Amino acid sequence: MSVNTSDKSNTRQAIFDAAIKVFREKGFQKTRVSDIVSAAGVAQGTFYLYFPSKDEIARQICKGFMVKFQGLLDADSDLFEASSKEELESKIKSIIKGALEVFARDSEAAEIVLREGIGHGGLFKELYEDLIVQFIRLLATRLENSRGRGMIEASDPETAAVFIVGLVERSFFFFMLVLKELDVEKIASDMTDFILNGLSIRK
Numbered sequence: 212m213s214v215n216t217s218d219k220s221n222t223r224q225a226i227f228d229a230a231i232k233v234f235r236e237k238g239f240q241k242t243r244v245s246d247i248v249s250a251a252g253v254a255q256g257t258f259y260l261y262f263p264s265k266d267e268i269a270r271q272i273c274k275g276f277m278v279k280f281q282g283l284l285d286a287d288s289d290l291f292e293a294s295s296k297e298e299l300e301s302k303i304k305s306i307i308k309g310a311l312e313v314f315a316r317d318s319e320a321a322e323i324v325l326r327e328g329i330g331h332g333g334l335f336k337e338l339y340e341d342l343i344v345q346f347i348r349l350l351a352t353r354l355e356n357s358r359g360r361g362m363i364e365a366s367d368p369e370t371a372a373v374f375i376v377g378l379v380e381r382s383f384f385f386f387m388l389v390l391k392e393l394d395v396e397k398i399a400s401d402m403t404d405f406i407l408n409g410l411s412i413r414k
Contacts, residue, residue, distance in 0.1 A: 219261075222257065222261065223261045225251045225252070225253065226247060226248070226251045226253060226257075226258055226261055226262065226268075227268060227271070228251075229247050229248075229250035229251035229252075230242070230247045230250075230265065230268045231268075231272070231319050231320050231323060232250055232319070233246045233247050233250050234269075234323045234327070235322060235323055238327070239269060239323065239327050239333070239334070239335050240333060242265060243265075244264070244265055247265065247268075266334055269334055269335055269338055272320050272323065272324060272338075273324060273338040273339065273341070273342045275317070276313065276314075276317075276320070276321070276342060277342050277345055277346070279313045280310065280313060280346050280349070281345075281346075281349060283306055283309045283310060283313070284306070284349050284350065284353060287302065287305075287306070288353070288356075289356075289357070289360075290302055290303075290306060290353045290357070291303075291353055291354055291356075291357035291363055292357050292360050292362075293362050295362075296362065296407075299363065299407070300403055300404075300407065303403045303406060303407070304399050304400060304403040307375075307379060307398075307399045307402050307403060308395055308396065308399035310379045311379065311382070311383055311393070311395045311398060311399060312395055314387065315383070315387060315393060315395060318387060321383065321387075321388075322388050323335070324338075324339055324342070325380065325383075325384050325388070326388075327339070328340070328342075328343075343376060346376055347369065347372045347373055347376050348369075348372075350375060350376060351368040351369040351371070351372035352368075354368035354371055354372060355368040363407075374406075375406060378402055378405070378406070379402070382398055382402060386398060
């Protein structure tokens with residue numbers, strides 16, 4: 212990699228990181244390009260060499276999460292198929308843990324997506340809804356494919372996928388962003404138990 216190419220990559224990343232910082236502090240709607248370049252320490256003209264607008268940064272944030280979530284599901288095409296309860300629990304826990312870790316590794320960007328996507332209208336709401344719908348559809352497809360071949364039976368795969376995605380998303384929001392205490396291993400275990408057993412009394 213040439214020095215020039217490396218410098219360009221570093222500058223782009225600096226602008227991207229600065230945008231996330233400012234979005235968190237001021238909110239996406241109130242953030243101006245001038246705020247971003249000031250935080251990044253670059254000229255305003257430099258911003259436009261890498262991004263046509265702040266909207267493109269929002270799109271890149273959401274796209275990054277979608278690519279990672281899709282990678283999780285692509286890693287196991289038979290996610291809900293298992294020959295034993297223990298295997299099924301292990302598979303579901305693994306995907307939940309993976310999803311929580313995707314959020315946790317990029318918690319500042321995740322906070323923007325979750326807060327802006329639900330709390331405000333505009334572009335982030337649109338991007339957030341598209342992100343969630345895509346993930347639900349991917350998960351629903353896995354559930355549909357497991358019909359009659361695994362140990363679970365989802366009569367309505369899409370609704371089941373909505374429930375699972377909602378659990379992961381809201382759990383991350385509460386434990387990481389509200390309580391600021393996210394024990395990924397424990398939450399993944401507890402959530403897996405809840406998905407498989409619900410609130411029923413076990414005898």
